[in-house]
Amino acid sequence: MGRKVRVLIVGSAFAADFHLYAYSRCRDIAEVVAITGRNKEKAHALLKKYGLENCAVYDDYMRAIQEVDCDVVDICLPNYLHHEVAIAALNRGRHVICEKPLATTVEDGMDMVETANRVGKKLYYAEDWxxxxxxxxxxxxxxxxxxxxxxxxxxxxxxxxxxxxxxxxxxxxxxxxxxxxxxxxxxxxxxxxxxxxxxxxxxxxxxxxxxxxxxxxxxxxxxxxxxxxxxxxxxxxxxxxxxxxxxxxxxxxxxxxxxxxxxxxxxxxxxxxxxxxxxxxxxxxxxxxxxxxxxxxxxxxxGYVDEIRHFMECALKDEDAKVGLRGVDGLEAxxxxxxxxxxxxxxxxxxxxxxxxxx
Ligand SMILES: NC(=O)c1ccc[n+]([C@@H]2O[C@H](COP(=O)([O-])OP(=O)(O)OC[C@H]3O[C@@H](n4cnc5c(N)ncnc54)[C@H](O)[C@@H]3O)[C@@H](O)[C@H]2O)c1
Incomplete structure (x- = not known):
């Protein structure tokens, strides 16, 4: 069996649910290793829905980003937190999947793109369409x-x-x-x-x-x-x-x-x-x-299932995503x-x- 991409999902509500669904259909190449949620019970319930009871649960996303051994941090938090979480994850040496919109301001979005370039990690923009x-x-x-x-x-x-x-x-x-x-x-x-x-x-x-x-x-x-x-x-x-x-x-x-x-x-x-x-x-x-x-x-x-599969394939090869799905594309949108x-x-x-x- 080939290597799998290890993923930390940040957030455990609506978007995290459909991302988990998508990961459940990419188990050949992806493994969700941890998730964060302010309400740990809700996070556990979500994991149970996808048969991931062994997955680690954190209520502090900054701690999770520092501690979890993963390849990709998948941001499923409200828009205003995308920037802070992406910067922390990129600086920790992780690739990042970011839900739309990339950030709330263009300045924050530019900072995310520049940080990814500087640290040599990929910023994937989740445009499911x-x-x-x-x-x-x-x-x-x-x-x-x-x-x-x-x-x-x-x-x-x-x-x-x-x-x-x-x-x-x-x-x-x-x-x-x-x-x-x-x-x-x-x-x-x-x-x-x-x-x-x-x-x-x-x-x-x-x-x-x-x-x-x-x-x-x-x-x-x-x-x-x-x-x-x-x-x-x-x-x-x-x-x-x-x-x-x-x-x-x-x-x-x-x-x-x-x-x-x-x-x-x-x-x-x-x-x-x-x-x-x-x-x-x-x-x-x-x-x-x-x-x-x-x-x-x-x-x-x-489009969620093939979107996550594409990001996993890119992360495995350390490659950028297709046009429309890179950090720069999220920034332009x-x-x-x-x-x-x-x-x-x-x-x-x-x-x-x-x-x-x-x-
Ligand atoms: N691609 C799509 O079609 C699509 C659809 C829905 C949502 N989204 C995107 O996904 C992201 C999440 O949206 P959602 O619908 O899941 O939102 P939501 O309101 O359902 O969930 C947000 C989650 O973030 C947590 N949260 C909020 N503030 C926090 C904080 N300070 N610290 C820690 N956790 C905090 C909440 O507890 C909740 O679990 C948004 O950026 C949204 O735009 C994309």
Whole structure:
């Protein structure tokens, strides 16, 4: 049996759960050796769910980073902690997987990328859209020329609001729905376009009383960003927290010879009508009664399983991740988000002064 990548997961809530699911399908190359959680009982319960009762549990992540013998630290903590944890792990000589967004500020993101370069460790940016099988099939279709030259992309991630208390304030989250959800379509499109955007114009609901629905949410609950690219094409990215009925991850791509429409979350082969309701249908669905499209292998279809496998394969070979999944790519997505906030706040179109420059 070959060597396995030893992983310390930092955090033990929602994201840690789907990462653990992904690791459970990569046991041939990955071994979760420890996890951290402020509430050790919850962490133990999560480990039990995946048959990992022997895994070490720490309630102090800094201590875990110093003590645990591992190759990779996988950060599943709220956005505002990504920077501190990544810097500690990189300085401890570990590769780092960081959930989106890379950080809350561009400065913190740059520090993470620079630290990884300085210590010679890899910073992996967990953009799961790049592993969603439906999107990879869409890319194949585009690459075979079936829709001609793609000229316009419309993409969105929307739902009714984050479950996480840390998504409710700008200090903890970095913004509202744009940084929390919109960063997925932004990261995906930047990867397709090799980061070569030329200008962007954004509009957002203003947060708190200016929001469409969430009047207590500090960040925006609706955001839209128009982007133009060096190849003459354009995109519209939308994210919002005003979408009831379950999470929408939808991408439309229009080409000179055709078009394609991808619905990642509601494309189940099952259509169900239930009077009592199901235990679960799709992420963020408020109710499960009546007609529904119950997700089949949702975490795989959202890309988490192949994303973790890719990072494990890269870590084994001491290699960087694919385009779109490196620290620099997470940094560029974060930079776009913050420039979109600037555009919306000042009512201006922003030109990309760093086009072609490696962030
Ligand atoms: N890729 C995706 O689709 C996706 C989906 C959901 C979340 N995420 C990302 O994953 C990360 C975690 O999100 P989540 O939904 O699991 O959040 P969550 O609120 O469900 O969990 C956060 C965890 O961090 C812990 N925590 C908070 N402050 C802490 C502190 N000071 N010290 C130690 N622990 C602390 C909490 O106790 C909790 O266990 C976020 O960056 C989020 O953006 C990504």
């Amino acid at each position: 790049l592993f969603a099988p439906a999107l990879n099939r869409a890319i194949e279709i585009i690459e075979e020329g079936a829709i001609g030259k793609p000229v316009f992309i419309r993409a969105r991630e929307c739902h009714s609001g984050s479950h996480s208390p840390y998504a409710q304030t700008i200090q903890y989250c970095g913004g509202g729905c744009l940084i929390h959800l919109g960063i997925h379509p932004i990261g995906f499109i930047l990867a397709l376009k090799e980061g070569k955007w030329t200008e962007l114009t954004a509009s957002i609901s203003g947060g708190l009383g200016n929001n469409l629905m969430h009047k207590k949410l500090e960040g925006e609950d609706w955001a839209c960003c128009i982007m133009k690219f060096a190849d003459g094409t354009s995109a519209v990215v939308e994210s919002n927290y005003v979408t009831k009925g379950g999470m929408e991850d939808v991408i439309d791509i229009y080409g000179t010879e055709g078009c394609l429409h991808v619905d990642i979350t509601f494309s189940s082969p099952i259509t169900c009508y239930s009077i009592p309701g199901l235990k679960y249908t799709v992420e963020k669905a408020e109710i499960t009664t009546g007609w529904s499209k119950p997700a089949v292998d949702e975490r795989f279809n959202l 974060l930079r776009v988000v913050h420039l979109a906030y600037k555009s919306a706040k000042e009512g201006i179109t922003i030109k990309n002064e760093r086009i072609g420059v490696r962030p």
